[in-house]
Amino acid sequence: MTAEQGRLVETSDESMNEHHTIEWSTIPTPTVLPEVAPCDWTEALNGPDTDTAQVIVLDCRRDESGAAPTDSHAMTQKVSSALQSWSGQRRFDSSPFLVLTRGAISVSPDEVVHPAGSAIWDLVKSAQTENPGRIILVDTDSPDNGLGEFSGLMAIRNMTVKAIASAEPQLAVRGNTLLAPRLAGVGHTRDGEAAESAEQSAASSRSADPTIVRMFRQAVADDRFSDGLEFLLAAAQLRPAFDHDMAAIPTGIGLSGGTPHNSGGDTLPHVVLICTPAFLGGYIQYILLAAHLGAHRRLSVIPLSGYEADEPLPASLDAAIESIAKSVLDTVGNDEFVLAGMSGGGNLAHAAASRLLEQGNTRIQGLIILDSYIAREANERQIETARYAVVDTEAMIPDLAGFTTARLTALACWLDLLLQLEYRPVDCKALVIKCTKPSPTHDLTAWPIESWSTAQTVQPVDAEHVALCSTEAHTTAQVVDQWLRQLSANDG
Secondary structure, eight states: OGGGSOOOEEEETTTTEEEEEEEEEOOOOOOOOOOOOEEEEEHHHSSSSSSSOOOEEEOOOTTTSSSOOHHHHHHHHHHHHHHHHHHHHHTTTTTTTEEESSSOOOTTTTTTHHHHHHHHHOOOOOOOHSTTEEEEEEEEEHHHHHHHHTHHHHHHHHHHHHHHHHHHSEEEEEETTTEEEEEEEEEHHHHHHHHHHHHHHHHHHHHHHHHHHHHHHHHHHHOOOHHHHHHHHHHHHOEEEEETTTTSSSSSOSSSSEEEEEEEEOOOEEEEOOGGGGSSSGGGGGGGHHHHOOOOOEEEEOTTTSSSSTTTTTTSHHHHHHHHHHHHHHHHHTTOOEEEEEEEEHHHHHHHHHHHTTTTTTSEEEEEEEOOOOHHHHHHHHHHHHHHHHHHHHHOOHHHOOHHHHHHHHHHHHHHHHHTOEEEEEEEEEEEEEEOOOOOSSSTSSSSOOOOEEEEEEEESSSSSSGGGTTHHHHHHHHHHHHHHHHHHHHO
């Protein structure tokens, strides 16, 4: 959608006593995006009375029944009450307030405006004049179901970071296009040139796609994912590597605000989740599981190194496991803890637990395996279908997990390390969660129960592999929390 396609809307400028027209103009998508974690307004309101500096989201795209809102009075009352409560509490002084609508404005002649949404925009625009720079209006055509579901969380997160980075008080998001209101004829040429420049920049960026990324994309398109991984592994061997635990694990990726742990929780044991390589690095894979486990429980995530250009890769399996183990100890301090991980993250958690127990660590209380497999055949089958997770992840959260040379070569390196792991049951209690539904890409539901621990509890969960930490995260969290409570009771 170009600026010329934007719909012209008449508006009144009272200070000049004349009419101008507003045009929704395409603006460049920000290239530098902040690390923000959108927080639902209800959760923020009922959360701890501390200044969290989160972006608070009030989603007004649906009413309580889940349908598009039709009662303008009820919706404006809801928004007005939320804005008054937000602006009147000092704990929200550092928290921008983002109001999300759908169909509240029209940016092209074929779009229909919903009166309830339009009334919300009129109300919030007035509030913006009283709180300059603190309230953001975003109208979207996204069909996601909001912060309660994984896809909705990702969609809203993407909209939030782009809105914050654009510094626009009002935005329309149509697909991947950002539009902002501009006075027609005022800076029109400049806006048109900016849009054209953005399109040329995007085209130039595509044509300058790094060779390694381009070749991997081609391998995926040609259904040669395994060959693509071999190519990436060869490229990974040319990157800087560490053979000890110094500077091995990134510290700028975490559950909230760039920190790799939930420092607000005080319930032990401390749960330490190890990331899975197939997710292209980062904490985001566990964000829903962490939310459902609750703010009371101390929880940390250990990302894998090498997914950013300035991070080294492990030179060997031993270096990788030793570095993860040291990072775990640095994170938990004097806490008693359990190690956990999903899929390949579970394999790495098991290896780290084994290493710590060999070193005589007495604070590790247990291990949680979320649908991981020991047998090489099962892991090879998982890796063969990892292409779908990789491609889908990039499409869902391109700013966080987009294809780059660093991320792809790190992916290949860590997947190769997984196949080098050797297993023997660890001497601690373990919870093994096994999915009972086949994945859309493979079926390992009939795979025999494997021995991860000398004292393990196996818990089937009626979900498929990826759903464990996404759409069924609430179920997974209940199983994990129940086991942790029992573990604490038995130890007590």
